[in-house]
Every structure is written in C-alpha cells, then in structure tokens.
Amino acid sequence: MSRVEYKDLLDAGVHFGHLTRKWDPRIAPYVFMEKNGIHIIDLNKTLVCLDDACNALAKIVRAGRKVMFVATKRQAQEIVAEEAKRLRMPYVTERWLGGMLTNFATVRKSLKKMSSMDKMMKEEAFKNMAKRERLMITREREKLERLLGGIADLTRLPAALFVVDVKREHIAIAEAHKLGIPVFAMVDTNSNPGAVQFPVPANDDAFKSIQVITSTVGKAIEEGLSERKKDKEEQKLAKEEQAKRQVDAKAEEAKAEDTEKTDKVEKTEKAD
Template sequence: MAKKIEYKDLLEAGVHFGHLTRKWDPKMAPYIFMEKNGIHLIDLNKTLACLDDACAAIKGVVRSGRKVLFVATKKQAKEVVAEEAKRLKMPYATERWLGGMLTNFVTVRKSLKKMSSIDKLMKDESYTALAKREKLTITREREKLEKVLGGISELTRLPAALFVVDAKKEHIAIKEAKKLNIPVFAMVDTNSDPNTVEFPIPANDDAYKSIAIITQAIGQAIEEGLVERKKDKDDAKLKEEEETKRSADIEE
C-alpha cells in the first residue's frame, strides 16, 4: 500500500496557496487559515480531513464496480490527470468538456460508435482502395473524435462519480452531474464555491505539484477500491464453488 499523505507532503507541494484575497469566494471562509501578502492560505488540516472523506467515499464507489470520470481541462492538470486515469483504466476528459457529455449521453454514445466504425473501416481491405483525399477526410474525422472523446471511448454507461480539478472552471460538468445526481469530488481553490460539489477538497488548483498530489491520492483510493472489488469477487466465487461442492457431497 502506498504511503498515506501527511500535512508536510501537502505543504511541500504548495497545496495551501490560494488566490489573491480580492478574488476569493466567501463560501470558502471555513477552509481558509489566514491571509498573507494579499493571498489567502488554505488550512491544510481541513484539506487532509476532506481528502480522507473523499478517498473513503470514492473507494466505495469503485468497490461497487462503477466508473469514476476524471475531468481536468486546464493546461497544468491535463497530463497528470490523463496519466492517472489511464493507469486505473478510468474514463477522462482533458481536452474540453463537450456540452451534454452526461446529460445527452445517448448522442455521445452515437459519436463513440462512429469512432469505432471508422476504426473498423481503417482496418478493412477496402480502405486501402480509397482515394488519397477520402482517406485524409476519414483520418481527420477520426483525429477530431479522438481528441474530444478518446478518454471516454470505453464508457458504456454514465459514470457513478466525477473527480474534477478546479470546480470553478469545470462548472458545466458539475452542473450536468448535479442534474443526474452524480456525486462530484473536486479540488476547490479559494475562488470557488465549495457548496456546488458533494466532496470539496480545498487545495491550490493552479500549481502542477498540488494538482498531482491530490490526483494521485484519489488515484490511490480508487486503486484500493479496485483491489477490494477483485477480492470480493474472488471470495464470492470461492464461496459459490464450496457451496456447489457441499451440495454435490450431500446428494452423494
């Protein structure tokens, strides 16, 4: 099991640095420790407590066999979030949030099917016989779909939860999740409204190191949930085999 994140780890990653005081959202007041040089500093004890709650809850979601959609379209978050999502085989959206990705999931599924049919076509012998211009058109369409939908290509149904970096920036995704009663786990900086999400994690959502440490902590919780799910399935299978054997013995 990976090392549990401590106060000093968050401090070293600069998780406590908030925005300029004039840019704050008053609803973040309970999570602010103090003001220094015109900048709000986040109370890292509150961050640790919120992170623990979020990790326990998200582990439960994954243990039940459902997916968590990672959402982070800001430049400094894209890479680390996509990497963690890929490692865990979870869906992610890091290019841009496609309006209706959740609320109009039926249409999104159609686009995913289209991408899949293009893939089949490109592997088919008939594709090689196409004119150069036709091939180029198909390739460009595939690239366009991949850029926006590549991270959710394996998503066959709505996710059970969202992990979001920057609740303020990703407000459209959060609004869609709310409409569908999908819980949101989000990094909230001092300029965000923490009440828009079910599991706010007060943290600096602009610095790479801060984003990385929180994303990896959530990733670790998801990983633990996946391990526990596998164990649950293995235990259930073993129990079933034992019961079948017991029944066979009784019949004999």
C-alpha cells in the same frame, strides 16, 4: 493509515490560494490566514476533506462503478490523463462537450461511429480510397479521439466525477447535479465549495498540488479496485464451496440409498 501526509501537501504548495481580492467568501471556513495579500488554505481541513472523499470514492469503485476524471486546464491535463489511464477510468482533458452526461445517448452514437471508423480503416477498401477521402476520414477520427478518446470504453454514465477546477468545469458539474451524480473536486479560494458534494480545499493551479491530490485520489480508487477483486474471489470461493457441499450431499444421499437397498436385499435373503 493515511494516504497522504501534511508535509506532502505543504511541500506541494497545496495551501497557496488566490489573491485576497479574488476570493469567494463561501470558502472562508477552509481559509487559515492571509499572508502577503494571498489566502492560505488550512491543510488540516484539506486532509479531513481529502480523507472523506477518498473513502467515498473507494466505496463507489468497490461497488463496480466508474469515476470520471475531468480536467481541461493545461497544467492538469497530462497528470489526470495518466492517472485515469493507469486506473482504467474514463477521463476528459480536452474540451467538455455540452451534454456529455445529460445527452449521453448521442455521445454513445459518436463513440460507435469512432469504433466503426477504426474497423473501416483496417479494411482493404479504405486503402483503395482516394487520398483526399482517406485524409478526411483520418482527420475526423483524430478529432473524435481527441474529444472522446478518454471515454471510449464508457458504456453507461459514471457514478461520480473527480474535477480539478470547479469554476472552469462548471458545465460538467451542472450536468452531474442534474443527473444526481456526486462530484469530488479540488476547490481553490476563488471558488464555492458548496458547488460540489465533496470539496477538497486545495491550490488547483500549481502542477505539484494537482499531482499530489490526483495521486492520492488514485490510490483510494486503486484500493477500491483491489477490494472489489478480493470480493469477487471470495464470492467465487463461496460458490465453489456451496457447489462442493451440494455434490457431497448428493453423494451421501446416494450412499444412504445404496445402503438401504443392500439392507433390504440381505433381509429378503435371510427370510428365504
């Protein structure tokens, strides 16, 4: 069953690319035609690419790994943040800090600092501090929350990145490539689809276009999470069944031993 229909993409304006003079020639295989000086994306190819990306993402999540959402452009921030929060996935929608992946150990120190500040702000000692000191700590905490709040629960590197704009998030993509982390991305006609492992040719500027692609990716991740839950339940049942069989086997052994002892006693009594 398809997660999104051709008409949904058409209605959302996913097919509208950039002006022809701004295009990247490497996107040519995904361009359907040129109309009024604008490149039109082939939505049939978008559907195929999106389906491949969704299947791969579902497998990653089913294996218990995380997918990091990255979208710092204004029209994508709210959509991506809401979807990532709903799925309990890490996200970056403010500014990509250089080294967020390649220098993850340092980022984790900042996350620990944020956590310790939270604890401190709940203590009585914080209330007794001078107003200026409290203000400085509060402002620093707000800054950390703005930059790192979306990855506060991230304990290890994500298994994949979902990016809205390839050109804008080139630093994040470069870091992912360096670490061998696959990148799934919306790729407009002004970008190189070869820059990522799973390109989805689509309009990365329009609100509705970003929304429909992000929502479809979210559904795939949701499916992966659901399958993982089922897998865990099946494993639990299998363990319980195995434990039950072991208990039954021991009970049978004990019963056999009792029968053998009873037989021996009866034989001894008959002999006497």
